[in-house]
Amino acid sequence: MIDNDPKIQRRIDMDLLSRAKTGVVVYGFLLPVVFWPFDFYILQPMLSTVFALSMLFISILRGGHYVITKPLYQYSVKLWRSSFYFLSLCHASILSTFFVFSIFDERFTAILHITMLAIGGISSGALVALIPRIKFALVNLSVLLIPSIVTGIIISEKFAFAVMLALFFGYIAMIGVRSSKEYNRSFETELILDDQKNELERLSKIDALTNIYNRGYFNIEFEKQWEYANRLKLRLSLLIVDVDHFKAFNDNYGHLLGDACLVHVAKIINQVGKRETDIAARFGGEEFVLLILENENENENEKAIKVAEILRRKIERSPFKVDDKLFPVTVSIGVASIQPSHKMDSRQLIEQADSALYQAKHQGRNLVIVHSG
Numbered sequence: 180m181i182d183n184d185p186k187i188q189r190r191i192d193m194d195l196l197s198r199a200k201t202g203v204v205v206y207g208f209l210l211p212v213v214f215w216p217f218d219f220y221i222l223q224p225m226l227s228t229v230f231a232l233s234m235l236f237i238s239i240l241r242g243g244h245y246v247i248t249k250p251l252y253q254y255s256v257k258l259w260r261s262s263f264y265f266l267s268l269c270h271a272s273i274l275s276t277f278f279v280f281s282i283f284d285e286r287f288t289a290i291l292h293i294t295m296l297a298i299g300g301i302s303s304g305a306l307v308a309l310i311p312r313i314k315f316a317l318v319n320l321s322v323l324l325i326p327s328i329v330t331g332i333i334i335s336e337k338f339a340f341a342v343m344l345a346l347f348f349g350y351i352a353m354i355g356v357r358s359s360k361e362y363n364r365s366f367e368t369e370l371i372l373d374d375q376k377n378e379l380e381r382l383s384k385i386d387a388l389t390n391i392y393n394r395g396y397f398n399i400e401f402e403k404q405w406e407y408a409n410r411l412k413l414r415l416s417l418l419i420v421d422v423d424h425f426k427a428f429n430d431n432y433g434h435l436l437g438d439a440c441l442v443h444v445a446k447i448i449n450q451v452g453k454r455e456t457d458i459a460a461r462f463g464g465e466e467f468v469l470l471i472l473e474n475e476n477e478n479e480n481e482k483a484i485k486v487a488e489i490l491r492r493k494i495e496r497s498p499f500k501v502d503d504k505l506f507p508v509t510v511s512i513g514v515a516s517i518q519p520s521h522k523m524d525s526r527q528l529i530e531q532a533d534s535a536l537y538q539a540k541h542q543g544r545n546l547v548i549v550h551s552g
């Protein structure tokens with residue numbers, strides 16, 4: 180389920196980045212703070228300064244990586260990922276060196292106990308943060324702990340420390356693998372829910388037969404465009420398109436062919452209403468609507484009349500074809516155009532287009548009639 184789809188991988192990477200954020204801040208300031216109360220800073224000024232500055236330096240680089248994530252990720256996912264891994268491992272390596280010295284070098288005795296706590300905290304924290312990429316989390320954990328374990332085994336008087344660290348390593352690695360499975364499961368559930376949400380959203384907008392917007396969605400968008408046109412003082416035009424003699428079509432050729440004919444007409448309406456602001460929808464039965472936002476410099480309903488005539492002609496000239504048989508189809512179109520204002524009711528535009536359509540039917544069909552006055 181969690182496949183190589185770049186979108187999914189991006190989500191995992193961004194989750195990884197956000198989880199690692201706290202660590203970057205903590206690492207940059209943690210150890211100088213640790214040195215202070217134990218006088219380590221005074222006892223070993225050189226060591227502590229080198230250590231603190233190197234941690235701070237990597238934190239600053241990681242901060243920079245965080246800031247440029249968006250363009251860097253766009254430029255190259257591979258580069259983003261490898262720099263993230265590299266900088267995380269730099270932090271882990273400096274910490275690991277520090278752990279090795281703390282456990283085995285007499286100069287670090289002053290802060291040994293606090294370092295042991297830090298080993299537990301930092302290793303567990305890093306593992307939890309890097310869970311989205313469990314293989315990398317385990318590499319990071321190995322870089323943090325294995326050098327101390329190996330050194331402990333070599334220097335036999337610290338063997339007990341090495342055993343304790345090895346047990347700790349095994350234990351949290353196990354917890355990490357388990358948590359990563361849980362992470363993947365919840366991530367998969369999230370993806371399934373996202374897909375279902377998108378599909379439900381799509382279904383709530385789309386007419387099941389013709390695959391163009393349905394009336395519910397049209398109503399919502401119509402109100403939005405009405406408000407928009409009102410604010411910008413633009414004209415809003417509406418075409419109501421009705422298939423001519425459709426009852427006879429159904430009676431002659433059957434409902435299934437009737438359905439296919441509606442799909443054919445809907446496709447053409449959708450093609451003609453191709454501007455970003457155009458909204459083509461099935462209004463109900465064999466009736467469709469096309470909502471058009473006129474340009475500022477367009478006079479009256481110029482654009483809508485042009486589109487209506489193009490649409491009428493295109494449908495007339497594209498007979499509906501089944502098994503090499505051609506079925507002529509025509510439509511009548513009522514056009515109305517209004518510049519919305521707060522005093523008007525948006526239904527007025529629908530009523531006017533409807534009355535123009537009524538006239539088109541009465542004047543013989545296969546006609547465009549524009550509502551006047």
Ligand SMILES: Nc1nc2c(ncn2[C@@H]2O[C@H](COP(=O)(O)OP(=O)(O)OP(=O)(O)O)[C@@H](O)[C@H]2O)c(=O)[nH]1
Nearest residue numbers: 421422423424425426427429434437438464465540
């Ligand atoms: N096949 C099919 N027919 C539908 C659908 N929705 C509505 N209809 C039919 O569309 C026909 C509409 O008929 P009328 O309203 O009488 O209009 P008309 O026959 O097209 O006549 P004019 O509009 O006056 O040209 C009815 O027979 C409905 O059953 C549908 O989804 N599929």
